[in-house]
Amino acid sequence: MPDEPAALSLRVTTANLISAIEALKALGGLELYPEAYPVLVLERSRRELQSPPQEIRLSPEAFEALPRGVQRLLMPEPG
Numbered sequence: 001m002p003d004e005p006a007a008l009s010l011r012v013t014t015a016n017l018i019s020a021i022e023a024l025k026a027l028g029g030l031e032l033y034p035e036a037y038p039v040l041v042l043e044r045s046r047r048e049l050q051s052p053p054q055e056i057r058l059s060p061e062a063f064e065a066l067p068r069g070v071q072r073l074l075m076p077e078p079g
Helices: 014-026 036-048 060-065 068-074
Strands: 008-010 056-058
Touching (some): 008 060, 014 036, 014 068, 036 056, 036 060, 056 060
16 A cells, blocks of 8 residues: 655644735745645635634645745744
8 A cells, every 4th residue: 555645744833824825825826836726715614614724734745845934834833
């Protein structure tokens, strides 16, 4: 059985999630970020329906393709 590709698990505040989505939308959204954008939007929709926050899973390649500012929004805040 082939190895499953590694994925990053990200815990993101709702405020940072919304900011990341807005930034990506302004930069091309689904067209330019076809792997990451729908994952973020789906998690935002879950939270809007009062579901508990879940970790966001992205491939390392999808994460690296994101603009640096969006990457910072998705990474845990120090503290």
